[in-house]
Structures are given as structure tokens and as C-alpha cells.
Amino acid sequence: MSKYPETLCAVIVSALIAGPAVAGPFGLGRVAEPDEIAAWNLDVSPDGTGLPDGSGSVADGEQIFSDNCASCHGEFAEGLGNWPKLAGGDGTLANVDPVKTVGSYWPYLSTTWDYVNRSMPFGNAQSLSADDVYAITAYILYSNFLVDDDFVLSRENFTEVEMPNVGGFIPDDRPESEYAHWRVEPCMTDCKGVVEITMKATVLDVTPQESTDTAEPAESSAATAQAEAVPVEQAAEPAPVAEPVLAAFDPDLAAAGEKVFRKCRACHEVGADAKNKVGPQLHAIVGRTVGSVDGFKYSKAMASDGGTWSEEYLAAFLANPKKAMKGTKMSFAGLKKDSDIAAVTEYLKSVVE
Amino acid sequence: MTSDTKLKATSRRAFLKASLAAGGTLAGAGMARAGDPLITEVQPWAQGFGDPVDATPYGLPIRFESDAVRRNVPWLTADPISSINFTPIHALDGTITPQGCAFERHHSGAIELAKPDYRLMINGMVDKPLVFSYEDLERFPRENHVYFLECAANTGMEWAGAQLNGAQFTHGMIHNMEYTGVSLRTLLEEAGYDTSAKWIYVEGADASSNGRSIPMEKALDDVIVAFKANGEALRKEHGYPVRLVVPGWEGNLWIKWLRRIEVTDQPVESREETSKYTDVLADGTARKFTWVMDAKSVVTSPSPQAPITHGPGPLVITGMAWSGHGRITRVDVSKDGGKTWETARLAREGENKALTRFYLDTEWDGSEMLLQSRAIDETGYVQPTKAQLREVRGLNSVYHNNCIQTWWVKPTGEAENVEVS
Known part of the structure; x- marks a missing residue:
């Protein structure tokens, strides 16, 4: 009820000062249903x-x-x-x-x-x-x-339950503590005496090195190299290992899988130097024994599985981890599209060197 | 020729090294020598064909510009799904940031949300809770405005001292675009907001459910529900198909993939406005609701990623300035670490809550410089030094570091991020 005069006011004001008159309400949209509000609110x-x-x-x-x-x-x-x-x-x-x-x-x-x-x-x-x-x-x-x-x-x-730091916050006080002092005409000449360099960024040496330079091999730090472990070129080359699965290797699909795999990289590494992160390293996972990476603390379910990561098992796990293996620690919800699962599997098959 | 050109173009670092080593004589004029073969000999591009139309239905920058890309700092965050990268401001000029190199910040990855799947809900203290489709939004009267978006953490790594060597890394959590959209006021009026409500809560559709509380006064002032940037659809990484634009205020409030606006009588005190985006002071108390981005500027060239390669003589010093309080009215530049200042030329008159480009057209004598810039906005606020900020806030604020930046430009033309007394 309170809205009508307000709207009218806005219309009059905007008609006076702005260009096109806004004639509202417009009758656009539809009423939100109670179950919709409950789902999002x-x-x-x-x-x-x-x-x-x-x-x-x-x-x-x-x-x-x-x-x-x-x-x-x-x-x-x-x-x-x-x-x-x-x-x-x-x-x-x-x-x-x-x-x-x-x-x-x-x-x-x-x-x-x-x-x-x-x-x-x-x-x-x-x-x-x-x-x-x-x-x-x-x-x-x-x-x-x-x-x-x-x-x-x-x-x-x-x-x-009262949290210990509930009284530890103040509303933004910059208008009093800062603006009041810094809204002054600034100095233009002889503003200070000796100027000396007191700190240099290169001493710390934490700036990332160029990695966009495609003409040269990447020579980034070890940490960066781990995160970006597998260049596309490598994925496109069929690995010369006598695995029957490689007979039907599809480089384009593997390249697509490398993109999908970005979702997995937060927790998993691949490549020859892959290390365990939040999840175990997935180097040459296709054909590997389930729950067999040294130094990774698996869930009981994964550790006692004893099976092999066949393409079929991997596909079922990727589609719905918690359904395929009740008790797994992996919190990822699963890949919804079959095409994504196929692509990631193909990609994982390619990173075996 | 192809491999030669490619090497030069893609290996910017090697190129810079070569020209620096030559002391700038490569560009020296007036020497007696044979005619430049690029002029005296017919070049392939002057003889044969270039690409036909449609070679790239949506064009990308030419390969020689591969330096002008977003970069991240891997050690900053636990993983790239919830992370940030940086706009290559050292390689840009003018004021508009192309969408393709405008920095990204996601809390749960950049999601793909199609227009037919898009819904925007307005609920809470309203006469009529509403759901809009994307098409509905396009039927409301539209506005166009250019605004900067700066992450509150921009320059945050520099609180304790000079740390990252490049304007892209120290100041690249910023972009400036022309937005097209519907004023939030229009949508709130459509739902009949309760005029006694003091706040709105805005929320995104991605898995992070990023949400922030905004005072109703700001919501009714200049906030936009935007669907276009720089004339084209928003990019996925910037919230396609619809994001919130909150002019002059910290980027975290600019909710991407905007799905819900709740009219409330109190702030929600969400994670992003309590545990994050609050500024710890020296005594351990923290400021909250520090929304406005204060006036700030930085020299983008010369800078560590954009050294002087031409030797002494005419030099263009350039950079950008902005203020969440309104227009930039003046930018001063110092070459001696803040002892003396000269007023730079603004490329255009400052615009409300948008980037302003400044130039200092000068003569470089080849000696070292300690380059600084300081912005002044329409409220008379003068961009502070790091020492001034630390005096008030201590070293642990993380956010809202708008200090004056210093680049040490050496006689070689190379530049480094330093702190000065």
C-alpha cells in the first residue's frame, strides 16, 4: 500500500529532471509462488x-x-x-x-x-x-x-550462543577518521627532505613469471607448474604404452576433457610429477588399482575397494561419486553430462607419461 | 619470416632486453645508413592477400598483443575455482576495459547460465513478490553508464610493503565498462517495496551463493541491474546474463548471475560482509560496511611491465585515476618520490565514478625517477600516502589500500615497485 505515492513521486521527479518519462508500474514479471520463495529465500x-x-x-x-x-x-x-x-x-x-x-x-x-x-x-x-x-x-x-x-x-x-568477537566491529568511520584530514590542498614543492627507497618488490621475488609466452617452454616455478601440469599438446599425443584402452584414443575428445578437468584441478593433479592435494594424484589412473596411491588418506570405502579403475567404473564414479562409492570423501557432486564424463576419461587416459 | 616475426612478437621480454642492451640506439634517428628495407623492399603484406572477411567471426587481438592478458598470482589463493586474476592495465590506454581482459573474481567458478534458464526474484518487504525472466528485464526502460569496478582487495598485498612487481598485479583488480541495464529502483517499484525497509540483500545464482546487504538509500540511488557491458552481452566470467552494478562501491557487492533481491529491515551479516570485506585496525577492532572505494590512481606506463625502451627524450607518462565519491578533478605526478609535484593533463574531464586517463607529456633526461601519482576528487579528497593510511589503520586492513604507488625508474628504463621514505 505504501508503494503508490512513492511511485507517483518518482514518476513526476523523473519526468521533470530526466529524459524519457518512466510510466510504472509496468505489469512485467509474475508473482513468485510460495514454494519458489521458500526454495531461494x-x-x-x-x-x-x-x-x-x-x-x-x-x-x-x-x-x-x-x-x-x-x-x-x-x-x-x-x-x-x-x-x-x-x-x-x-x-x-x-x-x-x-x-x-x-x-x-x-x-x-x-x-x-x-x-x-x-x-x-x-x-x-x-x-x-x-x-x-x-x-x-x-x-x-x-x-x-x-x-x-x-x-x-x-x-x-x-x-x-554469543560469539566472542561480536563487539569487535565498528561501522565505517572513514568520514571522521580520514576524509576530514585528507580533504586539504596538497603540497606541490619542497614537500619532503631526503627521499630514500626503503623496500623493493624484487627482493621478495614473489611476482609470477611470464607464462603466456608460447614461443618458449614454460619455465614457471614448481608450484605453478604443478597447477598447470599438462599442456594441450601432450594430451593430443597418444601415449605409446601397450594399454588396450589406447587403441580407440580420441585426441579431440581428450582436449575437450582437459577443459572439463579444470573443475577437478582444485583437488587433483595429473602428470608425471603429480602430487596428492586435497584429493589423490590421478596420474595414469585408468587401469590403476582403486585407493592405491601412497601417502593419501583414503576413506574406508575407497581404501577397501580393491577393484580397478576401468573406464566403466570411472564413468560411474564421475557421474555420481557418493552413489558409486558410498562413504567416499570426495565432496564433488558429479558430472551431469555423459559427454563430459567421456571427455574427462579420455583426457585421463592421455596423461600417462 | 613467420617464425622471426612470431619470436619478436611473443617474446616481449626478450625484445625489451635487446632494446635495453642497445641503449636505445636502435631507435636513433639521423644516422647515415642504407634505406630501411621495410620501406625500400616490397613486403609480403604489400603484395599478397590478408585474411578474408569472416576469417574470425568474433575477432580476438592480433597475436602480437599477447602480453595484454589477464594473469593470476597462484600463491594468493588455495585454488583457481575461488580466486582472482588481474587486468593488464600496464598494456591498456584510454579508459574502457575490454571485457576479454577485464579481471575475474569467482567464489565457486564462472558458471554457465543461459538466458532461458535465468530467473530474478524480488521478495521480502514488498507488496507483490515477483519473478522476472530475462526477457522481462529487457522490457523495462534502460540506462547506459560508464563505471569502474574495483575489488576492495586491490593493492591489498602491498599493505606491509612493496611486494608484487607490476601495475597489473598491484592495481589490476579493476575494470571500467559501459553498462546497459535497468535501474534497480524501477524493479523495486514494480514489486512495491515497503518504504520503511532499510536494506536489500542481493544474491547470485552460483554455488557460492555470494550475497551482500546494501542500504536501501544506495539501492534507490544509482544501482543498475545490467545485462550488457561495452555494448555486448556480459561475459560468463562477469556474470552473464545479468549482474548488479553498484557504482563507486567495492566489487564484491556487484553480484554476478544475480538471482534474488530481498527487501529487508536489517543486514543479513553474510560471510562476505563479516568474515571478509571487513578491515582490521591496529587494535584488533574491525571496520564493517566499508563500501565506498576512495580516490586512487596509478602510473601504468612506465611501470615494471612497461619499461622505457626508447632512451632519453620525449616521454609520455600515463596512468589512470578513479573515485567512488564522484569525479576525478585533478591528478598530480611526482618524479622524485613526492618532493615536487606537477599537475598532469586529464585526457577528458573526469566522469562520475568512472576511470579517468591522465598524461604527463615530458622530457626524460635519462636519470632515475621515483614516479608517483596522486588523485584528487570532486570532494577535495587527496589520495593518501601509505604512511598516512598506516597511521590510521595499522598494517592488517587488507582491503581499501588506496595509497600513492611508487615506481623506481632506472637509467636503463626498467622500473621496479618500491616503497620510499
């Missing part, structure tokens, strides 16, 4: 608005976290490699290198619940039940020593 606010019914315990959360989150965030939410640390950092915010975790920094618990619910696990978002999300949130609180091991988080007690 998932955000949760600090006062608990948006939370669904449900609950989850620290104990359940520990297992769910281990299965779905620990491959990046660590078993204790401590964060692996460059992946976010979710626990620790208490009292470090004023240090030289503050450790900003859920416990040390995030002001509201609703943010954790909301983010886990809508955006995690990475690569398989919106696959967790409300109870799972309550349990994971409870476990993250426990990892930060904010609740005891018998704690159960639910919609009912959610807003009773």
Missing part, C-alpha cells in the same frame, strides 16, 4: 530469522565434518594449506598476523550456519540437511572451545 540473520527447524550435536558434527569438510579445513577445523582456518586464533586480532577464524573473528553464529547451508561443501553446495548444518556448526563451535562436547545446537537455543 534461505538467508539467515543474526536474530535467527530464516533458521529452519532442526538440531545437531557436536558428536554427530565431528563425523559429518570429517566426511564433508576436513579434506580442506582439517579434522580439527585448523585449515589445510591455503584453505580457511575455522578454529583457533583467539586473541590474535591485534597481532602482526591476525588469525581470523569463526571463533576469533566472526561476529555472529548465523553467518556460519548460513554459509555452510548455502555454500558448502565446496563443489557440492546445498547438499546438507538442516540437521547436518546444525551439527557441523556445533562442531565448529566445539573446535573453538566455545561449547562442551555434549552440546546440541538447535533452532531453539541458537540465539543463546
